[in-house]
Amino acid sequence: MVSPMNIEDIWLAYRAELKRFLHAKISNETDVEDLLQDILIKIYNKLSAVKTQKSVKSWLFQIANNTIIDYYRKKGRAQENKLEGHWPLEESQESNIDLLNCISPFINALPDEHANLLIAIDMNNQSQKEYAEQLGVSYSTLKSRVQKSRGLLKKVFDDCCHFKIDKIGNVYDYEVKTKR
Known part of the structure; x- marks a missing residue:
């Protein structure tokens, strides 16, 4: 005791x-x-x-x-x-280009519809409402498509690597999966 x-x-x-x-x-x-x-x-x-x-x-x-x-x-x-x-308050175009170059192979593994959507919304910071109007779909439909596309992208990442994620969702380490 x-x-x-x-x-x-x-x-x-x-x-x-x-x-x-x-x-x-x-x-x-x-x-x-x-x-x-x-x-x-x-x-x-x-x-x-x-x-x-x-x-x-x-x-x-x-x-x-x-x-x-x-x-x-x-x-x-x-x-x-x-x-x-x-650091500047606004993200630089250069850092966005670096990020796009890093993630591009993963996004390009998706069907074009999903890849284009993620590039517009997540990489180019286009508002979902604007993009929905541009596509001629309702805002709620586009929100569903964004979630589906992000899920598909996550699957591409998961197929590539084992990620270690902390309690708040930040990736702190990874290991590339070996092909069998």
């Missing part, structure tokens, strides 16, 4: 569970390890605040949750500061 005042026992009992909790929210292994160290320091500094052994686990995960919130706040501020001084 874990003594509520013994930091070594608490850390041994809950470190792996805390790490899994962090990994569920943060994909970068180095950041997870850094945050684990931050949590350990917070536990050490505030262990005397724990009243009973029953409250240890909830207290630890509250610290972990607050640490994650602080992490994303810092990351958000750092990103804002980085963007303010170095």
Whole structure:
């Protein structure tokens, strides 16, 4: 049984569970390890605040949750500061061309109707309402076609590679599938 005042026992009992909790929210292994160290320091500094052994686990995960919130706040501020001084507010045409060149082989694997739709909506930022009028279809019909086309594109990506995706949907790693 874990003594509520013994930091070594608490850390041994809950470190792996805390790490899994962090990994569920943060994909970068180095950041997870850094945050684990931050949590350990917070536990050490505030262990005397724990009243009973029953409250240890909830207290630890509250610290972990607050640490994650602080992490994303810092990351958000750092990103804002980085963007303010170095990036134009509007996307450059050059970056759109780079993105189109990267994704083009995947889009080109789709039937023309779906490829043209994704290029217009997702690459050229044409509004769905405008594109629906241009095609002479209702807006709701076009929205359905966009979703279907994106689903087909996702299947092309999935056929190509295994993707690792974090809890908020960001791709953080991939591995090309080998042909058998």
